[in-house]
Amino acid sequence: MSIHKSEIKKVTTHQLQAMKERGEKISMLTAYDFSMAKLIDAAGVDIILVGDSASNVMAGHETTLPITLDQMIYHASSVIRAVSRAFVVVDIPFGSYQGNSSEALRSAIRIMKESGAHSVKMEGGAEIKESIVRVLSAGVPVMGHLGLTPQSIYKFGTYAVRAKEEEEAEKLIADAKLLEECGCYAIVLEKIPAELARKVSQEINIPTIGIGAGPDCDGQVLVMHDMLGINAEFKPRFLRQYADLGTVITNAVGHYIKDVKSGDFPNEKESY
Ligand code: KIV
Numbered sequence: 001m002s003i004h005k006s007e008i009k010k011v012t013t014h015q016l017q018a019m020k021e022r023g024e025k026i027s028m029l030t031a032y033d034f035s036m037a038k039l040i041d042a043a044g045v046d047i048i049l050v051g052d053s054a055s056n057v058m059a060g061h062e063t064t065l066p067i068t069l070d071q072m073i074y075h076a077s078s079v080i081r082a083v084s085r086a087f088v089v090v091d092i093p094f095g096s097y098q099g100n101s102s103e104a105l106r107s108a109i110r111i112m113k114e115s116g117a118h119s120v121k122m123e124g125g126a127e128i129k130e131s132i133v134r135v136l137s138a139g140v141p142v143m144g145h146l147g148l149t150p151q152s153i154y155k156f157g158t159y160a161v162r163a164k165e166e167e168e169a170e171k172l173i174a175d176a177k178l179l180e181e182c183g184c185y186a187i188v189l190e191k192i193p194a195e196l197a198r199k200v201s202q203e204i205n206i207p208t209i210g211i212g213a214g215p216d217c218d219g220q221v222l223v224m225h226d227m228l229g230i231n232a233e234f235k236p237r238f239l240r241q242y243a244d245l246g247t248v249i250t251n252a253v254g255h256y257i258k259d260v261k262s263g264d265f266p267n268e269k270e271s272y
Contacts, residue, residue: 011046011087013119013141013185019046019218020207026186026219028209029227032058032075036224037082045086047209049121049221050076052091052151057225064150069096069107076115089119089143094151097122097131104131108140121188123149125175129182136183144179146172147213148191161212163192173200180204188221189213191238212238 008015019026028047031037032054040048054075055067069092076090090111097104108120119141122128132142147162156162163169172192179187186207189197194214201208201217210217222239225231229244259265 008046008085010085013087016046016087016186016207020205026207026209028219028221030054030221030224031079031082034078034082037079040224041083041086046219047221048079048083048086048088050079050088050090050115050117051121051223052093053223055093057223057231063153064091065094065153067093069093069110073111073114076111076117080116087119088117089121089141090115090117091121097128097135101131101134104128105134105138108135108142109138112140119143119185121145123151125171126178129178132179132182132184142182142184143209144176144184144187145190146175146179146187146192147189150190159191161191161193163196169193169196172196173203176200176204176208180206186219189217212236 016026026047027045028049029040029045030049030051030053031040032050037048050072052064052067052072054072055061055064058075059067059071061067072090072093076088080088092104092107092111096107104122111117111120120135121143122132122135123145125144125146132144135142148156148159150159153159163172173196176187184206186209187200187204188209188211189200190210191212194216197208197210197213198216207218209219209221211221223231226234226239227242229241229246230249232244232246235241256265
């Protein structure tokens with residue numbers, strides 16, 4: 001399988017916008033550490049998201065709520081050291097922007113200054129407008145996130161598909177337009193009907209990046225552990241698993257244990 005890399009040397013918000021305009025789909029994946037970010041960047045992914053899904057797949061929490069701003073900055077700075085081409089966006093974690101717009105600005109500036117990230121992502125629409133505008137006014141690019149917003153999981157009560165009813169769908173369209181008007185450069189649409197995602201993608205001029213939102217978004221994002229089969233028990237309908245690294249790793253470790261126990265490892269060539 002060849003590596004897909006366009007001619008772009010360093011991805012910027014302007015290039016993402018141009019990709020939407022010429023109909024080139026945007027690829028986005030999560031990463032949380034130096035080594036995986038290096039591999040993903042070398043493969044040519046356009047955007048790396050240092051997602052607060054680190055709370056689930058790196059720290060083992062049930063939700064994204066417990067991860068802290070300091071922990072996000074640690075993950076983001078590890079990723080940034082590895083990346084030479086991709087545009088890197090970092091989730092502002094739960095509790096670091098909902099209070100007021102000054103808190104949002106402080107958190108965004110800490111992420112940008114301490115990690116070297118290129119952008120931040122915030123979940124929500126009209127209810128966080130003031131914070132989004134304040135962060136943007138400091139020159140920090142903001143990616144929006146609508147639909148299933150995992151930081152609000154206790155309000156939703158379930159990870160089921162959002163905006164199936166007309167009222168919620170209308171609010172989502174209005175929120176997407178609002179985020180565009182505020183100056184967001186892209187919006188993640190998570191777990192919403194494909195038809196609604198198609199409509200939003202047509203009605204706004206900035207790129208939409210879908211996860212469980214069908215084929216008509218301007219780009220797609222997956223959590224790296226899910227698509228590589230590291231987190232094998234998580235199998236939602238929207239996920240395509242591109243590798244079975246969970247099995248590869250377990251088999252390799254089993255082989256190593258056998259060789260250690262039998263005295264086969266290390267051999268003479270592996271010794272000084
Ligand atoms: O944190 C994350 O990984 C995300 C994606 C699911 C979009 O927000």
